[in-house]
Amino acid sequence: MDISRHVQVVSEEGRLLARAAEEAGPDAKVPTCPDWEVRDLLRHTGMVHRWAAAFITERRTEFRLGGQLPDLDGAALLDWFREGHATLVDTLTTAPPDVECWAFLPSPSPLAFWARRQANETTVHRVDAEAARGGTPSPVGVEFAVDGIEELLLGFHAREKSQVRSAIPRVLRVRATDAAAEWSWTVHLSEGSPIAERGATAAADCEVSGQAARLYLALWNRLPFPEVTGDRSLAALWRQKSGIVMR
Structure with a gap:
């Protein structure tokens, strides 16, 4: 965009x-x-x-x-x-x-x-x-949602301030089901800052997936994850630790 x-x-x-x-x-x-x-x-x-x-x-x-x-x-x-x-x-x-x-x-x-x-x-x-x-929320467009997921995963959570960390290296996949096939992300979790890459670049321990708009809001902790497969503790880790500190 x-x-x-x-x-x-x-x-x-x-x-x-x-x-x-x-x-x-x-x-x-x-x-x-x-x-x-x-x-x-x-x-x-x-x-x-x-x-x-x-x-x-x-x-x-x-x-x-x-x-x-x-x-x-x-x-x-x-x-x-x-x-x-x-x-x-x-x-x-x-x-x-x-x-x-x-x-x-x-x-x-x-x-x-x-x-x-x-x-x-x-x-x-x-x-x-x-x-x-209350009532019916306004929609979030697919293109904007995908762009927002990019900002969050490749921007905010690439910083040292991110608290989404794991003592044991794990891999979280994020996949937008209504966007082009390339719109998935692989997030490598470790004791350091998360490292996110576009695409399915490694086998995942857990995948969170769904329509881009719902996935975008779930990653911002405004909605539950639409679908979780694999080790659900990684989805729970995200919910617990992904709050943003501006700087």
Whole structure:
């Protein structure tokens, strides 16, 4: 997926998130993030949107912590979220392709990184908002889901911060059943950071599989794994240890 498509996802998913949050109300519990109410979700995501945009607009080349969460609630909090979301979309749309700023995962460019990262950030939290509201969730496209799985496995969990580790070397296969045949991944687990490769490059001890959108959300711990074969303890290990630390 290219930058423009990722920016389109940021735009669409942010609007869906705001709509679901408004319908749910600020007091609604977020079942996919048990410690949160909808107000916490809006404050967090709105802060992240502003944090991401600032790296681009201010040409920040070093890591900085996100800003303070606002002491807002109700309609004022929704307005604040929508304002930050609109600023992020505008920033990603108008920034020069060769803008130099800090990024924390491999990418063709910093702008490509931030567009992709915020597309996934906003989509996952849109799912959270819709879970709080209840009802039929909005779909996640196959192409985007596959791209998001790539970011998670080959990006986030390739870092030293990943806690998905095994004292005994094991192999986890991830397979999207509704995507092209090459969209499977082999994740080598050991005492070090996971090493993920595209394709079925080694025999697997466990395979998690399903439609790309459900698999994407399961890997982000928003849904159960659609199907698990082999040693189920590896799927359980993922659920227990795969929480993301931003940096």
